[in-house]
Amino acid sequence: MKWLFNKTENTHPEFWTNYESLFLEQKEGDITASTYVILDTETTGFNYDKDRMLSIGAVKIINGYIDISTAFEIYIKQDYFDENTVQIHGILKNDKFETVTEDEAIVLFLDYIKDSILVAHNAYFDIGMINAAFKRHGLPELKNKVLDTMHLFRATRTKSTVIPPKKTYSLEDLAEHYDIDLSDRHTASGDALITALAFLKSIHFLIKTKNYTLKELFKL
Template identity: 70%
Template sequence: MKWLFNKNENSYPDYWTRYNACFLDAKPIDINTATYVVLDTETTGFNYDKDKILCIGAVKIIDGSIDISTAFEIYIKQDYFDEDSVKIHGIIKNERIETVSEEEAVVMFLEYIEDAILVAHHAFYDITMINKALQRLELPKLKNSVVDTMFIYKATRTNSTTIDAKKKYTLDELAENYDIDLSDRHNAAGDALITALAFIKAVSFLVKNKNYTLKELLTHK
């Protein structure tokens, strides 16, 4: 993107400067003490170039526990809706939900995540959609490390010869295996919580049975 090469850090808005500053002083962390932000997005559709984010839901995992008191949920104003995606997430045009502009949502999201490790199920999709929003604001991509619970879950199962190494597990399959309630499925905040619960269970298994470190956790992509 040409506009990225024509900018320096001083030309970005204050909120990006504050976000970027979170990464300037590296703090020693390990797999148990790291702060994770588990997120999910609901979007107008599944086209990275055409569609946009309707809602971001997120929860923090601090010292191995979900901090519900700091849960994050934000709805973004949109003029475009796709009927097929509405059937999944249930967010419809003109529904009585408080919304903010895309830039306001980005500001709040960056302030929320700071330098935390981001966690999502099929993370490439969510992170790409957020990066597209940043691109529209002429900002760089997210700087955070990212963990995908699909790959983390697979790492708990690869010792079995009966497991298909190429299988892509859905969030529903993780929830079923870990006996996680699915009543809040298909809304961003609910899916973020389900993902967080699955992440904690998978990481606990990997630490206990495979002596996983943070470095190993971050290698699964």
């Protein structure tokens, strides 16, 4: 599927303008009432220009609960493939997954997330890979607000002059701390669910012990 649009400035396909229109009104957010899309991407590598997304997995949190029934998972057809990353994500170029093209994935993903708050672990990477795909198809960057579970978890740590807090925490660190099963680690859908569980536990702590607001979470 290829979308066609005029080459005049600031003209984009209808699916993008529909998505963009969701952000015309400024909304006051509440931590527990907001809708979150917790996402993860599996990729061929870490280079935004050369590498590509292999899959996107996501799950929604609505009214404080993970909505498994609306979980999102797509596999993307590959023109570029790095066999060195197979041991990490387990996705083979010719494996028997139903796949979509990158432009189809963009349309499906935007329809799924709408104006939800996006959440990921080391979010700058996943959001960067998604935005790189948008750029290849002549689209602007994502407009959704974003939270990073690494920053949220770091805010839960007790500050000490004796033992300084770590600068970074892996998803495994969060899973170990919160006793979350890691059996589905390194699949996009599995990592999204692990991240969702860690997200709920982290914000519950921040609300209960530090009275955080949603506005304050975005500053972490």
